[in-house]
Amino acid sequence: MLDLKFIRENAGAVKHAVDVKGVNLDIDELLRLDRELVDLKQRVEAMQAERNANAKLVPKATPEERPTLIQRGKDLAEEIKALDPALRAHEDNLRQLLLRVPNIPHASVPVGRDDSENVELRREGQLPTFDFTPLDHVDLLEKQGWSDPERVARVSGSRSYLLKGEAVMLEMAVLMFAMDFLSGRGFTPLSTTALARPEAFVGSGHFPGGEDQVYKIEGDELMLAGTAEVPVNSLYAGEQLSLEQLPIAYAAISAAFRSEAGSAGRDVRGLIRVHEFRKVEQYVLCRADEQEALDWFGKILGNAEALLAALELPYRVVQNCTGDMGAGKVLMYDIETWVPSEEKYRETHSCSYLGDWQARRTGLRYRDEHGKLVYAHTLNNTGIAAPRILVPLLENHQQADGTIRVPEALRPYLGGKAVLGQP
Numbered sequence: 001m002l003d004l005k006f007i008r009e010n011a012g013a014v015k016h017a018v019d020v021k022g023v024n025l026d027i028d029e030l031l032r033l034d035r036e037l038v039d040l041k042q043r044v045e046a047m048q049a050e051r052n053a054n055a056k057l058v059p060k061a062t063p064e065e066r067p068t069l070i071q072r073g074k075d076l077a078e079e080i081k082a083l084d085p086a087l088r089a090h091e092d093n094l095r096q097l098l099l100r101v102p103n104i105p106h107a108s109v110p111v112g113r114d115d116s117e118n119v120e121l122r123r124e125g126q127l128p129t130f131d132f133t134p135l136d137h138v139d140l141l142e143k144q145g146w147s148d149p150e151r152v153a154r155v156s157g158s159r160s161y162l163l164k165g166e167a168v169m170l171e172m173a174v175l176m177f178a179m180d181f182l183s184g185r186g187f188t189p190l191s192t193t194a195l196a197r198p199e200a201f202v203g204s205g206h207f208p209g210g211e212d213q214v215y216k217i218e219g220d221e222l223m224l225a226g227t228a229e230v231p232v233n234s235l236y237a238g239e240q241l242s243l244e245q246l247p248i249a250y251a252a253i254s255a256a257f258r259s260e261a262g263s264a265g266r267d268v269r270g271l272i273r274v275h276e277f278r279k280v281e282q283y284v285l286c287r288a289d290e291q292e293a294l295d296w297f298g299k300i301l302g303n304a305e306a307l308l309a310a311l312e313l314p315y316r317v318v319q320n321c322t323g324d325m326g327a328g329k330v331l332m333y334d335i336e337t338w339v340p341s342e343e344k345y346r347e348t349h350s351c352s353y354l355g356d357w358q359a360r361r362t363g364l365r366y367r368d369e370h371g372k373l374v375y376a377h378t379l380n381n382t383g384i385a386a387p388r389i390l391v392p393l394l395e396n397h398q399q400a401d402g403t404i405r406v407p408e409a410l411r412p413y414l415g416g417k418a419v420l421g422q423p
């Protein structure tokens with residue numbers, strides 16, 4: 001959400017953001033509604049002023065004048081009350097529109113319609129060469145008896161997954177490694193629920209618009225978040241944080257649930273796109289200072305890159321174009337990790353800076369050095385998401401006999417093993 005004053009004074013920039021982000025919103029309609037609401041509020045204030053002035057006359061009035069004055073006071077009270085529904089309706093309509101206003105993209109963001117126009121910034125790591133025919137992750141899991149896709153599909157349908165044996169230890173090892181790594185870099189570990197109230201989805205910016213991605217619970221207002229970003233972003237909603245409490249930096253591990261509505265037919269095989277997964281999420285809440293926030297952007301991006309480097313996985317960093325960054329982002333980079341079986345880089349991390357757009361809709365404020373209440377800036381990036389990360393992990397480190405070489409960094413989490421699986 002942007003400041004209404006900012007929208008009034010920068011309608012052109014906001015309309016440009018609406019246009020380049022492909023948001024379906026009429027800013028002129030919003031500004032018209034805003035003006036109507038201002039007029040309505042001024043009318044009510046004028047009537048209240050008249051009513052107050054009128055009330056002061058009553059004690060000084062003569063017995064003849066008093067009834068008229070008292071009646072006038074009652075009439076004014078009725079007229080003010082009669083305007084209430086219109087005032088409330090206008091405020092609600094305006095808020096609904098404000099929640100849809102996109103953030104202004106950073107000057108460096110390439111204008112584009114969709115992910116095909118994202119810009120590759122750099123590639124890191126050597127692509128693997130195999131002197132044998134490599135298997136894809138589904139066949140590797142099958143070969144090692146680490147999966148049971150038919151049985152789990154019978155119980156839990158498509159986009160479900162079950163890991164068995166050492167693949168389970170690998171999944172937990174990579175998540176624990178990420179938590180260890182991030183807490184070593186000053187991120188406070190959190191283990192959070194994925195359950196959250198609808199307001200938390202509004203606060204993060206997933207609502208309005210992303211309702212169809214979220215699993216709801218019959219008869220319960222709580223919903224299942226697709227990322228710990230949703231509950232974590234609302235932990236401090238409505239509080240007045242102190243400067244001493246900032247910056248807040250969390251490494252939050254949670255389950256993540258996604259309906260993947262609209263993804264029919266995409267990535268239906270294997271572990272890339274499932275309904276429930278686990279994610280270690282990097283979340284930062286800092287002062288409303290773009291330079292400090294951009295430094296944090298570099299840190300959380302760098303953390304993810306360092307994790308991938310430690311896992312000895314080749315990847316590339318892309319900058320998301322305006323059409324593939326979502327309404328709330330100022331700046332967004334995806335990290336895509338090499339998947340040999342597809343001979344493609346596939347997204348494994350998504351790093352975002354949202355300015356005060358989330359803070360404004362969540363109510364995340366702090367008292368600055370002048371004692372002024374200021375909306376904070378927020379950022380987030382994936383630390384590690386499993387099982388998706390297992391796809392490049394298994395495929396890049398597979399050996400000719402179908403066993404998996406364990407990257408050095410993970411060995412301490414796997415009892416020192418250098419290889420997983422049986423030849």
Ligand SMILES: Nc1ncnc2c1ncn2[C@@H]1O[C@H](COS(=O)(=O)NC(=O)[C@@H](N)CO)[C@@H](O)[C@H]1O
Pocket residue numbers: 226227228229258260271272273274275277279281347348349350351380381382383385386387388389
């Ligand atoms: N359906 C899914 N199945 C498995 N992994 C997924 C799924 N959806 C997303 N992920 C993983 O979660 C990561 C982050 O998801 S995201 O929507 O791109 N971004 C966020 O959720 C942000 N909060 C940053 O983590 C993705 O890069 C991917 O690695």
